[in-house]
Amino acid sequence: MSGTFTKSMARNIFYGGTVFFALLFLALTFDSMQAIPKRDNHANLTPSVIAGKKVWEVNNCIGCHTLMGEGAYFAPELGNVYKRRGPEFIKAWIQSQPTGTPGRRQMPNFHLTEQQLNDLVEFLKYSSEINTANWPPNIEG
Amino acid sequence: MQYSSQAVAKPYFIAAIGLFTGQVLFGLIMGLQYVIGDFLFPAIPFNVARMVHTNLLIVWLLFGFMGAAYYMIPEETETELYSPKLALLMFWVFLVAGAATILGYLLVPYATLAKFTGNDILETMGREFLEQPLLTKIGIVVVALVFLFNLTMTMLKGRKTSISLVLMIGLWGLAVFFLFSFYNPHNLVLDKYFWWWVVHLWVEGVWELILGALLAFVLIKVTGVDREVIEKWLYVIITMTLVTGIIGTGHHYFWIGTPEYWQWWGSVFSALEPIPFFAMTVFAFNMVNRRRREHPNKAATLWALGTGVMSFLGAGVWGFLHTLAPVNYYTHGTQITAAHGHMAFYGAYAMVVLCIISYAMPILRGRAANSEKSQVLEMWAFWLMTVAMVFITLFLTAAGILQVWLQRFSSTPIPFMAAQDQVAIFYWLREGAGVMFLIGLLIYIASFFVSGETRPRSPETPDRRNTLKPGAMPGLLFGGLEMQVINGWVAFPAEALCRGAKCRGDFSRLSSVGHGHAP
Numbered sequence: 024m025s026g027t028f029t030k031s032m033a034r035n036i037f038y039g040g041t042v043f044f045a046l047l048f049l050a051l052t053f054d055s056m057q058a059i060p061k062r063d064n065h066a067n068l069t070p071s072v073i074a075g076k077k078v079w080e081v082n083n084c085i086g087c088h089t090l091m092g093e094g095a096y097f098a099p100e101l102g103n104v105y106k107r108r109g110p111e112f113i114k115a116w117i118q119s120q121p122t123g124t125p126g127r128r129q130m131p132n133f134h135l136t137e138q139q140l141n142d143l144v145e146f147l148k149y150s151s152e153i154n155t156a157n158w159p160p161n162i163e164g
Numbered sequence: 165m166q167y168s169s170q171a172v173a174k175p176y177f178i179a180a181i182g183l184f185t186g187q188v189l190f191g192l193i194m195g196l197q198y199v200i201g202d203f204l205f206p207a208i209p210f211n212v213a214r215m216v217h218t219n220l221l222i223v224w225l226l227f228g229f230m231g232a233a234y235y236m237i238p239e240e241t242e243t244e245l246y247s248p249k250l251a252l253l254m255f256w257v258f259l260v261a262g263a264a265t266i267l268g269y270l271l272v273p274y275a276t277l278a279k280f281t282g283n284d285i286l287e288t289m290g291r292e293f294l295e296q297p298l299l300t301k302i303g304i305v306v307v308a309l310v311f312l313f314n315l316t317m318t319m320l321k322g323r324k325t326s327i328s329l330v331l332m333i334g335l336w337g338l339a340v341f342f343l344f345s346f347y348n349p350h351n352l353v354l355d356k357y358f359w360w361w362v363v364h365l366w367v368e369g370v371w372e373l374i375l376g377a378l379l380a381f382v383l384i385k386v387t388g389v390d391r392e393v394i395e396k397w398l399y400v401i402i403t404m405t406l407v408t409g410i411i412g413t414g415h416h417y418f419w420i421g422t423p424e425y426w427q428w429w430g431s432v433f434s435a436l437e438p439i440p441f442f443a444m445t446v447f448a449f450n451m452v453n454r455r456r457r458e459h460p461n462k463a464a465t466l467w468a469l470g471t472g473v474m475s476f477l478g479a480g481v482w483g484f485l486h487t488l489a490p491v492n493y494y495t496h497g498t499q500i501t502a503a504h505g506h507m508a509f510y511g512a513y514a515m516v517v518l519c520i521i522s523y524a525m526p527i528l529r530g531r532a533a534n535s536e537k538s539q540v541l542e543m544w545a546f547w548l549m550t551v552a553m554v555f556i557t558l559f560l561t562a563a564g565i566l567q568v569w570l571q572r573f574s575s576t577p578i579p580f581m582a583a584q585d586q587v588a589i590f591y592w593l594r595e596g597a598g599v600m601f602l603i604g605l606l607i608y609i610a611s612f613f614v615s616g617e618t619r620p621r622s623p624e625t626p627d628r629r630n631t632l633k634p635g636a637m638p639g640l641l642f643g644g645l646e647m648q649v650i651n652g653w654v655a656f657p658a659e660a661l662c663r664g665a666k667c668r669g670d671f672s673r674l675s676s677v678g679h680g681h682a683p
Contacts, residue, residue, distance in 0.1 A: 030392055033399035034326065041406045048410045051429065055357070058423040063353040073350045080290025080348075081278040086211025091420050092497030093356065094292055097198065097210050099580035100497060121205065128201030128581070131209045133275065150352055156427070158419035160494060160572045163579050 062154035074139075075146025082133045089164075091155055097128065100164025105151040107162050110144045117143075165527050167238035169245035174528045175255050176231025177521045181609065183224035183262070184514070188602055190217040195595040199588050208270065215269050215295045221509060222293065223262045228517030229338075229374055230258075230311055233331060235524045236381050237315050240331075241322025246314050254307050254314075261303040265296055287348050291359055294345045301345055308339040326395040327384075330402060331377035337370030353421035360416045367508075368409040368437065368479075375475070375516050376402050376444070379468060382523045383448065386465045387455035397447045404440035412437050415487045419496055427489035434487040438480030441472075441512075448472035461526060461533035463542040467519035470550060474511025482507055482557065494572050499564030499587075507557040510549075518608075525612070537616030541607055548604030555597035563590035 084090075087098040104113060117140060121129040135143065165171065194213045196203045204213075238245050245251060268277045274290070281297035283289045288298055296304070312335060319328060344361040380398045384391055414430025417423075448469050459465065482504040486495040495501070522542065526534045533539065570583040578586075 028396070030326065030396040030399065033396045033403070037399045037403040037406075040403045041410075044407050044410045048413065051411070051414075051426075052357075055417075055423055055426075059353050059357070059421065062423070063351055063421045065351055068350060076350060076352065077287060080287065081275045081283060083211045083215065083274045083290050083295060085290065085292045086214050086295075087209075089497040090352075091356070093420070094497070095211070095214050096497065096499055096502055097194075097214070123202075126201055128197070128584075129205040129209070131206060131211075153353060153421040155419045155421055156424050158493060158496065161577045163571050163577045 064149055064152045064154070067149050067152065069145065069149075071142050071145040072149040075142035075144070075149075078135065078139045078143045079146055082135075087130070090150060091153070092158065098130065100159060101147060101150075102153075102155070103151050103159060103162065103164050105144070105147045107164065110148070113144055113147065114140045165530075167244050169248040169251075170235050170238050170524075171528060172245065172248045172251040172255070173231040173235035173524060175252070176227050176234065177525055177528075179255070179259055180224045180227040180231060180517060180521070183220050183227065185605060185609070186266075187217055187220035187224060188598075188605055190214075190220065192595070192598050192602060195591065195598050198584075198591040199595065212269055212274070215274075216266055218293055219269070219295065220266065223258075225513050225517060227258070228513075228521070229335065229378075230254075232374075232378050232517065232520040232524075233311070233315055233335060235520070235528070236331065236378070237318050237328055238322075240325045240328035240381070241319050243318060243322035246317035246321070250310060250314050254310050257303065258307045261300055261307075265300045268297065269295075286346065288346055291345075291348065291355070293363055294359070301342075304342065305339070308335075308342070312336060312339060325391070326398060327377050327380050330373050330380075330398060334370045334373030334377060337373065338366060341365045341370065356420045357417070357422060360413055364413045364416055365410070367513075368412060369406065371513065372405045372409065372440070373402050375471075375512055376405070378516050378520050379444065379448065379471060382464060382468050382519055383451045385523060386457075386459040386461060386468065387451045388457035388459075389451045389454050394451060397443075397451075401440050401443045401447060404436075404443060408433050408436040408439065415489075415492070418489050418492055431488045435484060437487075438476065438484050441476040441480035445472035445476045459533070461523060461539070463534070463539045463546070464519060464523035466543055466546055467515060467522050470546060471511060471515035471519055474507065474515055474550060474553070476511070477554075478504065478507030478509070478511035478557065482561075485561075494568050495564065498567050498572075499560045500568070501564075503557045503560035503564055506560065507553055510553045515550075534611070535614070535616030538611050538614040541611035541614055545604045545608030545611060548607060549601050550604075552597045552601035552604055556594050556601065559590045559594040559597060563587040563594070566590070 079085075079090075084101070085094040087095050089096065089100045089102070091102040092100065108116070117130075117133070117135060120132045123129070190213050193204060193208060194210060194217060197205075197210050197213065234245065234251055268281075272280075274295075277297060278284075278289050281299050283298055286298055288301060289295055294301075312332075315332065315335070319332060341362050344358050347358055349355050349358075376398050380394050383389065384394050410433075411429055412434035414426040415434040417426035417430055449472065452465060452469060486492050486500050486504065526532065534542070566587045567583050570578050570586055571580060
């Protein structure tokens, strides 16, 4: 680390490198913003889906489940649960919680209204139709 | 303590350790819920425990960073803090806001909390790690801005060193990127895309600048190596961090509805992310090897070396393990991610905060270093916690590999919960390692209350390792062994890096150090 390579050279490379790659990242982000509408299923972003996303958020579903692989790893992936289980099963499942089976992982009952259940299902349907580059590998999530 | 205003760091460090303890306790609760599913249900459902666990982590690290900055900046800038009173006021604001938020999580259903804290005005809650109510988020911004104002004003009137500059860039970056937590578009893909601007650009971006600055500061102090050398290393490391880490964000853009070219950008750049961590390890060992003084605080040196190694393993190796898109296709969102997350956060951020606390706390308490007895305990705590974390990571990795096989890779994939049942043994083992971690943490806390006789030793004493008498102080022997390992160990990578350069002189010196001669 001695010789001709000085601290001020290192500093300049830091600033130059950071600025260059930050700009490159911004350029890629700009390009992504153009490309995402082709994949993000925004055509189906209905008021019900938007309300469903809020139900998802204010009950902290991400605290146990993953959605497209992101979240907690305590309970099943739900990005594709609509395709795995279908709307009626999802609603019945949420309403029947907790199972109370001794020793089993328990999901709280969130006392959702029929409207909230429908919105949540719509949100999960919308999520399942986003083009995720064929992820997850199979229906089990 | 050179500047009296550095004293404001003390409550920050104490709070950090207290919240760290809370984090570990909730970690143990969650670990048990993995195998005894109804443990503490419905009092503390898993999602609540997890929120407390991860939010406490973030908050105690922030306390640690703030304490570190309040300690370091006056010394680096060679001037008193702009306003120690403001720093103390912000301490209480942050502590009360943090405690109220955690109590809110524990005592009120999350949906109710959201309703009464303004989530309907601006919906920001319910996203991983950013679960804080709107009021808390605003509080974090206020505290961060006042903190940055205080430090920036201090810097403007004092000496401007590279370490303080890098630290400030990291801290300003932390505050700026947190602002994306207020942006929560209805479009899930965009929501996820910019959510990572907080999470990834924090932990694999600006936080690494803070990490580098803290480590460089402690290394200057404990080794006495020339500042020019250390700061040059620091710039080289953080250059590699940001050059790889910014585009490396792309490794989160594989499967969330983003364009597929990210699989290339993300894989290639994040595959390079271990390099700065490896450089950091070499850096820490190299500096300790070239030390010009024998600082009496061996424990702080051990933490400095430990954070280099463990961040390389946790963030570097375990990150690389699942970062390539074809691998990540199978491992995304499994226990592999959890394994990586645990060791990376511990190795990079928990350990560097414990390192600066280890260095600064004795000085804040009026001595250059703790007594040997106290340091022995602290080193035991270091090894217990670090080895426990290695095992937690290994067990979660085993669970993750099995989970991937059973649920995703096999020709007859089984459902999530069925796979979880199959890997339960590894969750039990992980919980055992977690208990070991807690014991280490309790010993760590105990080390603050052990006085023993403090033999004042001049930091300038060129005593090398010869003062470490085996038997007389077994814990320091650990430290001593560590030093010997370093002498043999670091020569290889450092030599490889320097091959053909003009650092041959350094290496002859290095090996003479290894044989116990004065350079």
